Amino acid sequence: MCCSYNCIFIQHQVFCGLRAGHGVYESGSLGSYARATVLSTDKGKFMIVVNATITASADTIAALQPAIAAMETASRAEAGCHDYTFSVELNNPDVLRITEKWATMDDLQAHFGMPHMADFQAAMAAHPPQGVEAKFYEVTEVAPPM
Numbered sequence: 001m002c003c004s005y006n007c008i009f010i011q012h013q014v015f016c017g018l019r020a021g022h023g024v025y026e027s028g029s030l031g032s033y034a035r036a037t038v039l040s041t042d043k044g045k046f047m048i049v050v051n052a053t054i055t056a057s058a059d060t061i062a063a064l065q066p067a068i069a070a071m072e073t074a075s076r077a078e079a080g081c082h083d084y085t086f087s088v089e090l091n092n093p094d095v096l097r098i099t100e101k102w103a104t105m106d107d108l109q110a111h112f113g114m115p116h117m118a119d120f121q122a123a124m125a126a127h128p129p130q131g132v133e134a135k136f137y138e139v140t141e142v143a144p145p146m
């Protein structure tokens with residue numbers, strides 16, 4: 001059963017988050033990819049930032065490139081999406097990272113119901129990764145160090 005805090009549901013997983021300023025969203029294994037950090041855009045207003053790590057062979061990542069490109073483009077056009085970027089680690093081409101920034105948790109939750117998410121999940125099923133790691137964080141944006 002879920003807690004009384006903010007929660008989202010992804011691929012039959014429940015991610016229960018903490019309220020603003022209270023720490024970390026943790027997830028276990030995922031049938032989907034997702035890891036979120038909450039940042040503020042204005043003092044006291046928070047933004048969701050999603051970071052995922054997918055471990056897969058360089059060949060698998062290459063096979064996913066058309067689906068990745070489509071996912072980036074479609075996601076960036078969604079309401080509340082401030083950024084949606086995939087990248088491969090320079091020192092480990094078997095690690096794919098995804099960074100997303102969302103205005104609200106509702107925007108993120110709506111994202112998981114989009115047709116391009118289903119298309120991306122189908123591509124992932126056709127080219128299964130070796131592993132997916134996901135965590136959800138809640139943080140406040142701060143000024144850069146001087």
